[in-house]
Amino acid sequence: xxxxxxxxxxxxxxxxxxxxxxxxxxxxxxxxxxxxxxxxxxxxxxxxxxxxxxxxxxxxxxxxxxxxxxxxxxxxxxxxxxxxxxxxxxxxxxxxxxxxxxxxxxxxxxxxxxxxxxxxxxxxxxxxxxxxxxxxxxxxxxxxxxxxxxxxxxxxxxxxxxxxxxxxxxxxxxxxxxxxxxxxxxxxxxxxxxxxxxxxxxxxxxxxxxxxxxxxxxxxxxxxxxx
Numbered sequence: 001x002x003x004x005x006x007x008x009x010x011x012x013x014x015x016x017x018x019x020x021x022x023x024x025x026x027x028x029x030x031x032x033x034x035x036x037x038x039x040x041x042x043x044x045x046x047x048x049x050x051x052x053x054x055x056x057x058x059x060x061x062x063x064x065x066x067x068x069x070x071x072x073x074x075x076x077x078x079x080x081x082x083x084x085x086x087x088x089x090x091x092x093x094x095x096x097x098x099x100x101x102x103x104x105x106x107x108x109x110x111x112x113x114x115x116x117x118x119x120x121x122x123x124x125x126x127x128x129x130x131x132x133x134x135x136x137x138x139x140x141x142x143x144x145x146x147x148x149x150x151x152x153x154x155x156x157x158x159x160x161x162x163x164x165x166x167x168x169x170x171x172x173x174x175x176x177x178x179x180x181x182x183x184x185x186x187x188x189x190x191x192x193x194x195x196x197x198x199x200x201x202x203x204x205x206x207x208x209x210x211x212x213x214x215x216x217x218x219x220x221x222x223x224x225x226x227x
Contacts (some may be wrong), residue, residue: 022062022113023062023063026118027055027059030057030058033099033122033125034054034055036129037051040133045191054099061110062107062108065110066111105121145169145200145219146175146191147165147203147207148190148219149161149216150187151213153179157186157212161213165203168192168194174188175189203218204218
């Protein structure tokens with residue numbers, strides 16, 4: 001049960017107990033949001049670094065808000081620091097961005113000792129995520145395969161790959177793109193939703209016809225294929 005004397009504390013007269021209480025709740029809210037993300041994730045692999053960021057974001061935001069207090073100068077400084085982190089951090093998936101925003105919002109509420117707001121918001125957010133995850137238009141978003149391969153670092157190479165994937169996959173998206181062989185080749189990873197689960201050999205065969213394609217690996221949910 002929450003201590004109402006702690007809830008009514010202000011940023012100006014916060015005690016050590018208040019600070020520890022805020023940090024503890026912020027951490028628990030971060031863990032709750034991260035577990036919700038993992039349980040409702042629809043791809044094959046997720047970033048462990050992102051999960052850790054979701055857990056630690058509320059804690060750090062809570063500490064920052066308590067340190068700022070009612071100082072406008074400190075608030076502007078924090079905005080500048082967060083802006084720097086935002087532009088140096090590439091979050092491509094809008095769903096990931098919403099989870100990160102939820103984590104930051106819960107930490108902000110804990111930082112100003114609005115524990116009831118944080119609790120209600122986190123519970124409602126997590127329940128809403130589970131509801132949306134189980135309705136039809138979200139279930140169809142699942143991917144069932146991961147493709148990894150290397151090709152020459154040429155624009156036409158990726159175009160040829162896209163043509164093959166469009167033939168055998170209902171949808172696909174790129175997971176990672178890295179330089180290899182001192183920039184002469186590209187190491188690519190895709191996540192796929194296959195049209196036909198029995199077309200693994202065909203997609204590998206067609207990809208192997210691309211002159212520069214090497215080290216082709218197709219990982220399905222139940223087995224892996226490679227060439």
